[in-house]
Amino acid sequence: MIEVIATLLRWLQLASNMILVGSCVFLAIAGSFHSPWVARLQRALPWLGFLLLAGLLGILATTTAQATGVDDNAWRPQAWLALIQNTRMGHIWVGRAVLAVLVTAIALYIRRAPAARWRYVLCASVATLTLAVGSLASHSAAEELSLLSVLPYALHIILASVWFGALPAFLVVCFACTQPTARAPHPGIQTGAIARIHELFQSREEAVQAGAQALRRFSVMALPVMLAVIATGIIITDRMVDTSYGALVATEYGWLLNAKIALLGVVLIIAARARSTWLPLLGMPAPDTASDNGAAAGAKLRKWVSFEFVLALGIVLLATIVANTVPAKHAIIQNWPYSFRFSLAATWGEPSVMIRVWLGVALLVLSTGAVALGRVRQWDKKRRLGIPAVLALLALAVGLPPLAIDAYPETYRRTPVPFDTISIANGSALFAENCVACHGLQGKGNGVLAKSFAKPPVDMLTEPHTAKHTAGDFFHWLTYGIPDTGMPTFADKLSEEDRWDVVNFLHAMSRGYQARLMSPRVVPNQPQPAMGPPNFSYSASDGASGTLKDFRGQKNVLLVLFSWPQSRERLEALSRLSPALQAANTVLLAVPEDDLAPQELAAIAADVPFPVITQGAAGIVQSYTLFRRTLNKPDLLGEGTLPDHMEFLVDRFGYLRARWIPDADGPGWRDTEMLMQQVAQLNREKEILPPPGDHVH
Known part of the structure; x- marks a missing residue:
């Protein structure tokens, strides 16, 4: 029960915050003039502020109960205070609460002050900051608290507020502008009364025209705002899904997101209809035929925008639930529920597949063209909707089946064993x-x-x-x-x-x-053919121990697989180079390929200034031997051969970037200056890709 209450409270505070932003933006776009609908909106702003504060207080109570696992803590201010003082979530809540109090105070000031754009802009700005601070508690911020990780989420919610939050204001203006227009006065009415009626009639017409103009201004701005909302939503979805796109149709996060997108699609259809058909007719001057068309358009606008607002409330509710659901890339798909999946990687390249897919794309383009042609030729509704729909269905029927391959319950199951x-x-x-x-x-x-x-x-x-x-x-x-x-x-x-x-x-x-595509040279700022090498655990002759992964984000690693005594000369050269490598933020780990006696291994370790791995060496050699192939020596026959000496350069982000095998690559890193140039190149680079995963997919 506490989870349901918490969700509703989050929805309440988010919706009120978004409506505060959108209403103030709408008022700022409309301009500064006196109108009954402006007064109504100004009176509503403080109530939205109070709802925001109430929602935040409820969130604090329910979050405390959920975090402590004790439902009674929802009513204990002492438990609230502990959460505020000791958790990051509590610190974020304080920031939001302070800004919410400030925006409520500004809303109260606006209610009593004359209409002015700067006041609306100020209120919208503070309400936007409240949303931005709230984004610090998002999934994106939980994974990495940085500007780049939080910015898309913050922009998404702020831009969505400009659209969704303005819908109530849009509706208020719609109702104000589409009320029945007064008829001409009866001839028997006295002259003074007629003058007053005409004056009222003219002032009402002016208010209607001003309101209609405000709606058109907002409609012009709403299109790029919605496009930006969609763009930032795609970025966020890509981050939360990562490579697990199958999770979009097999996890709770995916189904909620799909429902949200479906509702958004209906909303976009309504918005497009309102922008292209009903808004242009609104506010037509009376008493001509266009006025009657305008009245009909106004009635439809009120009806469908009201429905759009209800759908938007549903989208915000789904967004609230999604924000507290395990992201798709972290969700565990134990059993894939379908007998097939779509895969470009597994199907593309077959001529028949490529022909059918491109044919499907062509039909989809024709479907889009049919929509435009129907509007130009003014087809009747059945043709205008039916022809594009049939073409779109044909496109899917032709283009999708070739991309389908067999799938199994385990297809998207996460590997429980690490790639080491x-x-x-x-x-x-x-x-x-x-x-x-x-x-x-x-x-x-x-x-x-x-x-x-x-x-x-x-x-x-x-x-x-x-x-x-x-x-x-x-x-x-x-x-x-x-x-x-x-x-x-x-x-x-x-x-x-x-x-x-x-x-x-x-x-x-x-x-x-x-x-085999690798060489002794690092390809600058190119992740390919870079790949994630197998992780390993080790203990070394100098008492050091750890894993390869421990160096991520800190140091490059030069991994040297050597034979004894064949590699003696090379180890001596690396000993002389060791201080320069250390100064270049690079760790050297030496791994014996041979099963050496302890005394011999100890003697080698005593002669070199870098760690020689004593435990874990056999697994490292067996795994990294798989990376021995070169274009000149593919080594595809028999059991394969183990080169006497191999060196691998792993960058500080965890990727294998270069490799030298003397038997296949020639002099290469014998020229230590060349090796140092490769290390310097890695040190100059910024992160190309996120660190490689610990499991295969």
């Missing part, structure tokens, strides 16, 4: 034990049993198979097999964690093949 060297090494062993006979030593689909199948096993190394399908797809196939292909089930043979380990290995193998 432990998981990859275990997956490699399981693959060698269970999969090599069919898929081959390197996953190319050329195992000894491959020729016995009517359809050979898929090439998971050189083909972008893992990029076309989700990790959940692979997990499903490992669990239940693939009918009519010879792919067996492994649910009874491998544990769930083991199956996810195999999935991680397949992704590491695919990434390793893509790494």
